[in-house]
Amino acid sequence: MNSSQFEKIKNGKGFIAALDQSGGSTPKALAAYGVLEDAYTNDDEMFDQVHEMRTRIITSPGFDSSHILGTILFEQTMDREIEGKYTADYLADKGIVPFLKVDKGLADQKDGVQLMKPINDLDETLRRANERNIFGTKMRSVIHEANPSGIKAVVEQQFEVAKQIMAADLVPIIEPEVDIHSGEKEKCEDxxxxxxxxxxxxxxxxxxxxxKLTIPTKNNAYKELIEHPRVLRVVALSGGYSRDEANEKLKQNDGLIGSFSRALAADLRANHSGEEFDEALKSAVESIYDASVNKH
Incomplete structure (x- = not known):
């Protein structure tokens, strides 16, 4: 494990950028960016388009290590290059720590939750992640209802997989997302x-x-988790909140930093000029940084 990257994630000021939209969410992410489905005819072309978008974000001057601690990548992005370097190496050269999304999506809802689908090729993925100089991984489950046995199953599955990831000398980001629309959100969080x-x-x-957790209904509800000696960092997903709303909620929680995806890229458009794109990204980055670092 890279000790300087470990130190940066543990103690650095900033947030984690999430650029890990996968097969299911890629068309939606591209559409929000202004690239509609008639712009590509198959998955390969779609992933070419999304890599162009991610490259434009990562190479922008506003996407810098003074604000961004790390970036979560999709598996295809890990295997692609930016300006002649593998994406993780390009990020590391910018001083940004690379992570990899390793889950294969969500299973159907049962007991008020969605577990992860089986990750059958995880050992091989982790081997390749080490080859590509990835620091850590991310995997997502979703909690919809305050069902104790369902939530227990989510957490047990996450930690079971996390142990396999730690054994490969990588740091797992465990993401049991609580649906922001749940009528029992606070109870789920407890x-x-x-x-x-x-x-x-x-x-x-x-x-x-x-x-990686949904911003809690009760401010500082995750203080004990943030201070736990086995926890390197607790980051927050935007979960469908607008950037302004997510930032405002984030500011109320000491020690919690952002790890936004949609809220980061919401104002970026494919038809922006270089100057317009860089300015929109810079504004988003600075606002999420401020919410992560400056608390009420």
């Missing part, structure tokens, strides 16, 4: 908190994870 603490307490001294 149950999730307790299940996470139980699993964290069972880790050994040389095992570290990161947590």
């Amino acid at each position: 149950i999730l908190h307790d299940e996470l603490i139980q699993q964290l307490n069972a880790l050994s001294e040389n095992e570290y994870v990161m947590l």
Whole structure:
């Protein structure tokens, strides 16, 4: 593991950019950017378009290590190049720590939650991630209802996979997202908190994870998780909130930093001039940085 990257993630000021839209969410991300489905005829062309978008973001002057600690990549992005370098190496040269989304999407809802689909090729993916100089991984589940057995199953699955990732000398970002539209959001968060603490307490001294969580309804509800010695960092997803709303909620939570996807790219358009694009991205980056670092 890269010790300087570890130190940056643990103690650095900034946020984690999420550029890991996968097969299912890519058309939506491209459409929001202004590239409609008639601009590509198959998956290969679609992924070419999204890599162009990600390249434009990553190479923009506003996408810099003074504001951004790390970036979460989609698997195809890890295997592609930016200006002649593999994406993770390009990011590292900018001083930004690279992460890789490793989950294969969500299973159908059961017991009020969606577990991850099986990740059958995880060992091979982790081997390639090490080859590509990836620092850590990310995997997502979703909690819809305050069902204790469902939430327990989500957390147990996440930590089971996380142990495989830690054994490969990578830091897992565990993402048990609570649906912001859940009628039991705060109750879900209380149950999730307790299940996470139980699993964290069972880790050994040389095992570290990161947590990516929905911004809690009750301010500072995750303080104990943020301060836990086995937790490298707790980051927040935007979860469908607008950037302004997500930023405002983030500011109310000490020690919690952003890891936004839609909220980061919301104002970027394919037809922007270079100057318009760079300015829109810079504005988004600075606002998320401010919400991550400057608390009420």
